[in-house]
Amino acid sequence: MNLLDKIVAAVAPVAGVKRAQARLALEHARAYEAAKTGRRTAGWTTPSSSANTEIGPALERVRNRARDLVRNNEYAARAISVLTTSIVGTGIQVGMGKSQDLWNRWVDECDADGQLDLNGIQALVARCWKESGETLVRLRYRKPDDGLSVPLQLQVLEPDYLITVNELTANGNVIIAGVEYDLLGRRVAYHMWRTHPGETGYNGSQARVRIPATDILHVYQKDRPQQVRGMPALAVSMMRTRDLSDYEDAELVRKKIEACFSVFVRTDDPVRTIGAPGDTPDARRIEKLAPGMINYVKGSEEITFANPQANGAYGEYTRTQLHAIAVxxxxxYQQLTGDLSQANFSSMRGGRIEFNALIDQAQWLTFIPMFMKPVIRAFGEAALLVGKKDVKGITPKFTTPKRPFIDPVKEVLALKEQLASGMISPSEVIRSMGYDPQEVWEEIKRDTETMQKLGISPDKTAGLSLKEVMLQPNAAE
Incomplete structure (x- = not known):
């Protein structure tokens, strides 16, 4: 209460009470509605814990459930596939300048398992990241005489290898969820199992190893400051996905029940039955229905047919839930379900614009800085150790996967207008289509030289089919 309120309360207590009540009501009205307590917010538990406190106890269970959904639920499997394909496609290409040939040779040799190239490793890393919440990649340095163009290989590991332990070390470092930090807050090591804890054939009693942080690439989406571990992409919509699956199962059972044609006979005679006589030993009649059958019943008997009620809201409810799961x-929604019945060019393009922005973030803010750039740095360091000095001073150029046009005519015309107005460069246009500009320029140069040797004018062949081009004068036989 201020001075005026105290004076009013002393002179007129009733008026003072009204002033205090009005002030409390005003303060209550000005407060955030989400901060109020009452019937609407009853049971809403909101602890102020850190990201690691929230993620740590739930990570393993959520991760295992996400994998189970991907194995057994079509929508979950589709979502992970769409995210993986959109982030890496057939591989994020890297322009390495004068070291391009060395890089291209190493791309085919980099898998420690000897099965994939770097493009396949990218897809594996992205899929594990989205499905399990994070991916570990161990840098495996090899001997110079192992026959590799660069003595380095990559080993992709699931996050199960990382031990979920929180403790202090003897030198004062702290381990949070298996990741060791020094006194300056820098990652210095990862504490991991030597083998996968869920691998068949191991009894669980395995060694714990400490691997320097310089040898491990940890790929995950960092949503909060000081967040150490990542959560699966399906974590938010996991319960809704499972509930929808259960609802579909229940609806299927109901449909099966509806398909059963049931007849109920009410009679006062426990011996009499409806239907034709049977050949049973006790001469009891066998109840059955036949086309065109006419049967007489007594006045005390009544026949009732089951009349199941159809559920007309099934489609709309399922569609609503799938929209939420997709978000x-x-x-x-179209990517998750393949349902294009309610889509047109504007809606498809509008949805793709927002989706592409999210993929750009995943590529340029997580995947490239956490995986691609560290791999390139390790490649350069390993190349220098064996005398490959061409890698010094190279700035890599990344080309992300091309995005297919929804309406090629309209979108190509838009690109041409932007190019003509100087808003974008030809190289940027080529990169947006998923190609390396340097390779495109070199290919155009080779094709132009070939056409000149054959006496084919590029202007004359514009708009012609391949057959018409080959029929030009001086064309190769």
């Missing part, structure tokens, strides 16, 4: 997984 939670970070994909569009």
């Amino acid at each position: 939670g997984a970070g994909v569009t």
Whole structure:
């Protein structure tokens, strides 16, 4: 109460009470509605814990459930596939300048398992990241005489290898969820199992190893400051996905029950039955229905047919839930379901614009800085150790996967207008289509030289088919 309130309360207590009540009501009205307590917010538990406190106890269970959904639920499997394909496609290409040939040779040799190239490793890393919440990649340095163009290989590991332990070390470092930090807050090591804890054939009693942080690439989406571990992309929509699956199962059972044609006979005679006589030993009649059958019943008997009621809201409810699942997984409804019945060019393009912005973030803010750039740095360091000095001073150029046009005519015309107005460069246009500009320029140069040797004018062949081009004068036989 201020001075005026105290004076009013002393002179007129009733008026003072009204002033205090009005002030409390005004303060209550000005407060955030989400901060109020009452019937609407009863049971809403909101602890102020850190990201690691929230993620740590739930990570393993959520991760295992996400994998189970991907194995057994079509929508979950589709969401992970869409995210993986959109982030890496057939591989994020890297322009390495004068070291391009060395890089291209190493791309085919980099898998420690000897099965994939770097493009396949990218897809594996992205899929594990989205499905399990994070991916570990161990840098495996090899001997110079192992026959590799660069003595380095990559080993992709699931996050199960990382031990979920929180403790202090003897030198004062702290371990949070298996990641060791020094006194300056820098990652210095990862504490991991030597083998996968869920691998068949191991009894669980295995060694714990400490691997320097310089040898491990940890790929995950960092949503909060000081967050150490990542959560699966399906974590938000996981319960809704499972509930929808249960609802579909229940609806299927109901449909099966509806398909059963049931007849109920009410009679006062426990011996009499409806239907034709049977050949049973006790001469009891066998109840059955036949086309055109006419049967007489007594006045005390009544026949009632089951009349199941159809559920008309099934489709609309399922569609609504799938929209929510798609939003939670970070994909569009059309991508999740393949349902284009309610889509047109504007809606498809509008949804793709927002989706592409999310994919750009995943590529340029997580995947490239956490995986691609560290791999390139390790490649350069390993190349220098064996005398490959061409890698010094190279700035890599990344080309992300091309995005297919929804309406090629309209979108190509838009690109041409932007190019003509100087808003974008030809190289940027080529990169947006998923190609390396340097390779495109070199290919155009080779094709132009070949056409000149054959006496084919590029202007004359514009708009012609391949057959018409080959029929030009001086064309190769």
